[in-house]
Amino acid sequence: MGPACKTAARPRVLLLCSPCMGHLIPFAELARRLVADHGLSTTLLFASATSPPSEQYLAVAAAVPDAVDLIALPAPPPDALPPATAARERAELAVASNVPRVREIARELGAAAPLVALVVDMVGAAAARDVAAELGVPFYAFFTSPWMTLSLLLRLPEIDAARAGEHRDAAEPIRLPGCVPIHAHELPTSMLADRSSSAYAGFLSMAKGVAGVDGVLVNTFRELEPAVGGDGRLQLPVYPVGPLVWTRPAGVDTDHECMSWLDGQPRGSVAYVSFGSGGTITWQQTAELALGLELSQCRFIWAIKRPHQSSTIAAFFGTQRGDEHSPLDFLPEGFMERTRGMGLVAQSWAPQTAILGHPSIGCFVTHCGWNSVLESVINGVPMVAWPLYAEQNMNAAMMEVQVGVALRAKVGADRFIRKDEVANAIRRAIVGEEAERLRKRSSELRRQSAQALSKDGCSTRALAQIANAWKCASRK
Template identity: 40%
Template sequence: MTRLFQDKNFLAFSLYLPTLDREVECEYVDLPEPVQVPGCTPIRIEDLPDQVRNRKIDEYKWVLFHFNRTPLATGIFLNSWEDFELASLKAIREHPFYKQIATPPVHPVGPLIKEDEPLTELGAKCVAWLDKQPLDSVLFVSLGSGGTLTNAQLTELAWGLELSQQRFILVARKPTDGSASGSFFNMDGDRVNDPKAYLPEGFIERTKGVGLVMPSWAPQVAVLRHASTGAFLSHCGWNSTLESITYGVPMIAWPLYAEQRMNAAMLVEEVGVAVKPMMGEGKGVVEREEIERMVRMVMEGEGGKAIRGRAKELEHSASQGLNFGGSSYESLFRVVKEWTTSDQI
């Protein structure tokens, strides 16, 4: 049995979770200190994945059951590459804890992304709009296929974009004050999505020419690889993260649910390809002034230059890893060689 994991940080946490479950009696969200995953950067309590924030629910028990079975695998494929998340990969391979639990061999074979997608009529208009914009000038704002914001937060985001006076593409989805992943269960509603009904009054008209509002969906791969795209405000899902880095696009991290908070922390603090806005104390939302500041900084400030440079470095290493003789190429080649010479086949 071979298992597939998206990233190394989450793999390290999954390997450690059964031990954490045995050693800790209280809810993890009640711990006074961050969770120290062996050999890795500690995970802040607020960044723990949604699946482990309540140990009494069936989802946690199901996750724990499968994480307990990970050491039974003959190998683990990772949709990542050697130069990305170096510390966690080194820990999994060398730290005594992972040797003690007999961690299977780990094979980074990524980044594996969707390299192309058919363009709808609306998608083609989006790309045509990008064609008219200057190099690295557009902020792409998209929170994944299921991500939604509250009414208050979407209003602040729209005002922040407008105040920044930067070019943008906003994938607009009807807000909800319920679950941040609510759109996964409301796909029919997207078919009648009218952004004018919930964006600030006059927003679309005032930003016409500077901004483009796309209802529900945009051709993400085509946007990220376009020369006019300068940054990506993202929910930090792993597929979106890999697509952004593969095309050398820095990020504004806006995690919503699941393991996205862990991904965001790693991208900001360890990898250096993202920045994260601060939520107003006691406000419950990221305010428009902070969004304006963050967008300006990423698109035209020194901080933006730094993370853009790092993103370009990783774009190159990601490409090299997949090429003949690269780390991911060789990793997969070794697995194939083992399988084809095994007596069990």
């Protein structure tokens, strides 16, 4: 669908999302709610990192409501960066290389109807700031990770100035107001890098750039993170508008083999295993996970991806057509035969939202990407935390220690999780007193998340506040 829209008279919000699948999903839901609940028009620009776009992007694009204009921006040339360039730098280039196109689209949209805001993710904030200034429109960030991560970003410049050594060597945890202490090994991947590296410099630059926006929408809610926006030194309006997760049209996923298989399983008996759209583990760890699932004697659904020996984010920008037909030669010999009937292996893609909403699911073995955490929360499913990259260790600590809906698989000194620990963690989450406690707390949080998004809920009011401000500005 092109930039022009039949509802041209409505004030329009332009949203710009970097090529991170974990960002696109909440951006699409935010755009939908601005249209459905607040009478705005929305155009969502997605900066592709691959050409052609990934299978995951195409699946999301196919399910975005017609009321939201979704435009894929072209990927940068394949030789624009060295092959080993970090994911965040690749994502930043995908946005920066499209700034002229974003400017062109914005001007075209602004000629047809009032353009009332430009909303970006943190990756694209630096590149898009000048576009908002040229257009004279409010410039907002939509932070698709938790408040705790944003709070760390906001304080990073002062932490950086006060510290002499590497962050990964710090003996004392970082203590943020109202948040669980962040120990050195739980810091985001970019903070664990050498402070002289380009990866760290880019992360620090992104942190400093937060101050350049007019306000931040955060994909969280007050019952989950009571401290949200409560940092007294923060000079920035913060709007907790979550949990905004993927809402597929009813019935789309009901014919997937996972759903019919789940229908035949006892209530609360199945472990769902997925490391998100981007996460990957090694061949050895994949084999150990398989043996652990078998050893647990618990039913399971495993959304499996081909292992990668050197990267936990090998699928970060999505996978291409055909990956789902690759051989399962990385699984232990005889595993599929021995677990037939007890488990189901889904290659490449599984209907996660529908799976987590099924009453047969007892726990979610997850990398703790924020979308997955929120999907687990809104469905009242306890988690077994297996973080891989970015801020996922922080998310895991918060959900286990502070929120009380997760337990963490025990990691060995070599960062390897043994089959006995895999089996033990899954059993603890599904059977026994600890499982009952996790279920009770998860059920309570599910109710609170529904309340936050109800007609008079705190997140609904926060989004209405900012949407009304944008509409009022357009009338002036």
